[in-house]
Amino acid sequence: MSARLATGALVNALVRRAGSxxxxxxxxxxxxxxxxxxxxxxxxxxxxxxxxxxxxxxxGDVELIAVGPDGDAQAIADYWSRRRRNDPDLWVVELDIAQAERFAAETMLGD
Known part of the structure; x- marks a missing residue:
């Protein structure tokens, strides 16, 4: 079993890597x-x-899974706002980059 990176550090890495x-x-x-x-x-x-x-x-593997609505910015904002009301521990990160799914997977799922 491998140790998992703390979520705050993982999010920080995603933000920095996207900027780079x-x-x-x-x-x-x-x-x-x-x-x-x-x-x-x-x-x-x-x-x-x-x-x-x-x-x-x-x-059974950890992966990035598509959830909620897509294509409608207001529906997406409503969705994550509802999720945050029920789970205040949830992080929400906006990622704007070419091939965002691949980029996020490389950063968040790489061992």
Whole structure:
């Protein structure tokens, strides 16, 4: 069993790495620094917003899973706001970079 990186450090790495790669990432809501879940609002140049969350996939492996609505910025904001009301430990990160899903997976799932 491998130790898991604290969520705050993982989010910080995602934000810094996005900036270094010419993209943009910002924390929309801070959650528990040690073990909070992370919800990513992924988009490319402000277009095609969609939600991703680290979770257990159908094969039992940790992966990024599409959740909630996609394509409608207001519906996405409403979704994560509701989630935060029920889970104040949830982090919400906006990630705007080419191939956001791949980029987030490389950063958040790499061992």
């Amino acid at each position: 790669a010419g993209g943009f990432a910002t924390v929309l809501a801070k959650g528990d620094a040690t073990a909070g879940a992370v919800l990513i609002v992924a988009q490319d140049r402000g277009e095609n917003p969609r939600l991703l969350e680290r979770g257990i996939g159908p094969t």
